[in-house]
Amino acid sequence: MAGYRDLLRTPGVGRMIVSQLTARFPSGMTSLAVLLHVEQQTGSYGAAGLVLAATSVGQAVAGPVTSRWMGVWGMRRVLSLTTSVCVLALLALGLLPLNLAGYMAFGMLAGLSTPPIQSAVRTIYPKLVNSSQLTPLFSLDASLQEIIWILAPVVITLVSTQVGTAEGLLLVAIIMVLGCGWFISAPELGRVRIPRSRRKLGKVLAKPPVLLATVIGFLLIGACSAVEVGVVANFDHGSLEAGIVLAVFAVGSLVGGLSFGHIPIGPWAIARRMLIVTVGLALTMVVLNIFWLGGALLLAGLGVAPALAVLFAITTASVKFSETAEAFGWAGTGQLIGAASGSAIAGFLVDGTGGPQGAYLAAALFAIVGVIVAVSCVRFLPDLRHRDPSPYPDTEPVSTITPT
Template sequence: MNSYLSLLKTRGVARLMGSQLVARFPGGMLSLAFLIHIEQIHHSYGAAGLVLAATSAGQAIAGPLTSRWMGTWGMRRVLVLTLIVCTTAVGTIALAPKLPVPLYMALGLIAGLSYPPIQPAVRTIYPKLVNSGQLTPLYSLDASAQELIWILGPVIATLLATQVSPVIAIMVAVLFMVVGGIWFISSPEVGRVRIPRSRRKLGAVLTRPPVLLATVAGFLMIGACAAVEAGVVATFGEGRPESGVVLAIFAFGSLVGGLAFGHRPIGPWALAVRMFGVFVGLALAAAFLDFWWLSATLALAGLGIAPALAVMFTIVSASVKFSETAEAYGWVGTGQLIGAALGSAAAGFMIDAFDAHGAFWIAALLAFLGFLVPTIFRRAHPDLRGLDSSPIPDTEPIQTVRP
């Protein structure tokens, strides 16, 4: 714990971590707020699902693109532009009079395409704030802290949307995005760090085995988490508090795991070991759909999630040039978004066929594949024990601090 306190005392770390968490907080709110808002307008969960699918598709497409643009036009320019466009699109969904579903889908697509690339930006800046020995604990602390988004975000969104108004819920998410975005963009570190223009083609960074491994493993792990969410809701029902409590325990387990294990050295088996822990917890969860059993087993599974994410972020950082880091994290994020969408869809079909157990079977299967992939392709996993995990320097002088 002392290592994490030392990190937070490092100049700029607490400010960047706090601001990016506030700016990304809508990620835990907008899906539920959109779902309730569109369903109330069109009286159709199918219509709401189409809007959410369009939003997720936009985010998946934009991830590598907007991240790469930060190396071309600068972080602040890209972040300001995307923040303006995204908040306008989201605000229009909330405040516009009743619109046809295709127009809501178009607005959702625009919101997704313009979602500010704050996560790739902050993970690109981190290696410039701390020394290489502190980078793995910093990524772990970041992965643990982001669980607050998934613990508190859905609860706040549901309470506001059901007890006040879904419009208010969406606009509160917009407020978080604006306040957090301005706070993050105005941070001195965002102005000091310049990402060099990448000389390689878009997508070439995926030819680096650790980046591809992190993208595939993230796809499988987040797909498993999405299947768990669907399974928990199907088990307890949408209106019962048990669903929110169990999912909060799942996220809290991840937070604890990140703080407890995330600082450990990263060897070639690190990702496989952490994913095996996730698999064991989810496989046990599928046995009995009881509140206390699910709470205990999902807490166990959660212990491996943030540490696994920390490994993914670190092996990406250590394997790419600094000019490629933002795009690499953009691809990792896209993999996770696609995993979430496909995990939810597969879980839905299995719930229809086999009740809620089917969703947990899918979750356990995806987690097992998430363990199997880094096991089979362990040669793609760098051994970073005692090594520098900072990005590879580019082959030309890089100005990182402006006078």
């Protein structure tokens, strides 16, 4: 913890971490707020699911594009524009009398305009700290984001069920304005400029570590989403037991990230951490009571934030600085698709088997494939134990005036 205290004393680090967590807090609220509101207005969970699908598609498509825009127009302009549009779309969802097509249209608009906060802050991090502090910083970031997934669903559920679903969406919009405004106003955004990328959109995926980080992130988040479906199916919908077990899962990730964040990252790091997740998720199929599931998910959680930290680090270390935002945009898209795929597959298996075991099996299989991919592709993963994990500098010809 002394290392993390020193890290937080570095000028700008604490402000960046807290402001970006505040700006990203709505990401843990939006899906549930939209689900509850659309279901209440239409009386159909199917309709609500279609709106959520439209929102997710928008987020997945926009991630790499808006992240890349930051190198063209600057971080503040892109973040201000996307925040404004997203807030207006959320207000329209909450306040306008819409039919299903209208809800889907504004849901997709909200997804397309989701501010690329993650890409921005993870592009700024290498400019705030020295190379020896970068891996612990990524680990701290991955750990503290669990606070969002612990608190945000509780907050939005309380507001939407006790006050109103429109008020829930209004709260999401208010927090987005305040959080993104705080992040955008940070002086670090003015001091860090992302160079314009000279390569075509998507070319960054030709780098094996970036592609692997995207694929493994898809599998890791797919596993987490599948197990969440299993826990909800295991207990009554909205029950206290389900909330407790999922909170334990998030706490395990928080503890794991803080405990293992200082460990140097070698080529086998992601495989070892994914193995921890796999073992924990496999144990969920043994006994279905709250104590066993809590223990199994606590173990699985110990590997989640450390695994994400490795994915962040190998992405940063494998690209030029001008490509970091787009690379993280693709990683975010992979994780969004993983979340949707994991939830959908787990849901079908729960219906097909008549119980949560199908979802737990899906979660374990996602994680097992993640281990297999990490092991089989280990030769493509960088060894960061004895090298600077910062992105490569951008170089280009410099015009000079020579005497004639």
